[in-house]
Amino acid sequence: MKIGEASRLSGCHIETIRHYERVGILSPTARSESGYRCYTDHHIQQLRFILHARELGFSLDDIRELLSLKEQSDLSCEAVDSITEKHLHGIHNRIRHLESLAGELRRISASCSGGHIAECRILEALGKH
């Protein structure tokens, strides 16, 4: 099938599909006589995999590695687990970071009593560190 159908079936934008091929995430396809890319069901599977992993926040580097592990069916799951754990860990860190930001922002925001810029506690708080 051509890239348009691959896009519809996988849910990936056409430009994104070509991008994934360019950066070596998606296996290169055969080409028609006129140079059109020809996708197989396997490519669609890969694209769905990539899409879902991206939705879960995995980096393209992680995904490249997961896809490569996927091909080696006799290996142990260990490496897959490790990537997943590391990613989960990263997410928790980001959540903690954002929560501390939100805390400071709430504190700063609460100190503003709604007067004029000149006495604005928010701007004051942002200025000094």
Added chain:
Amino acid sequence: MKIGEASRLSGCHIETIRHYERVGILSPTARSESGYRCYTDHHIQQLRFILHARELGFSLDDIRELLSLKEQSDLSCEAVDSITEKHLHGIHNRIRHLESLAGELRRISASCSGGHIAECRILEALGKH
């Protein structure tokens, strides 16, 4: 003072300071005869403001607006509050999003019982959506 001292006093990297000027966040400086940028205390204040706001996750566009509001001391705080509230809202959204990602990841990860790639539930779960 020259850019090196401005960098030390503000905590911003030299390249970043020049970048902020280029994109119009930091007021342009006077120049010495040889073309060196000359920073004043006001610039240092601005840089500290930018740095702290960045640490709190404000976008450069937000910061540009906050800095511009800062100059108009007779205005009401309203616009400042609104930017801050919007940002806080965005942070909460991101936290919720990350928490739902973490939830799905934990669920997927727990389904893996540590065998071989061929039966790996993580890879399986990532593939279908």
Added chain:
DNA sequence: CATAAAGTCTGTAACCGTTACAGAGTCAAG
């Protein structure tokens, strides 16, 4: 005073992941 070292300048490109565009070529239906 000469030279070395440190600092600064500009312009450009890299990073990540994706999207958008221009300009050319190809394919199918009316």
Added chain:
DNA sequence: CTTGACTCTGTAACGGTTACAGACTTTATG
């Protein structure tokens, strides 16, 4: 045969920062 939909390649944009090359200036040391 023409129109429209599709695809190709190559390049650039987004945001925010950092890194580099090559040229220049200033400061410190001999």
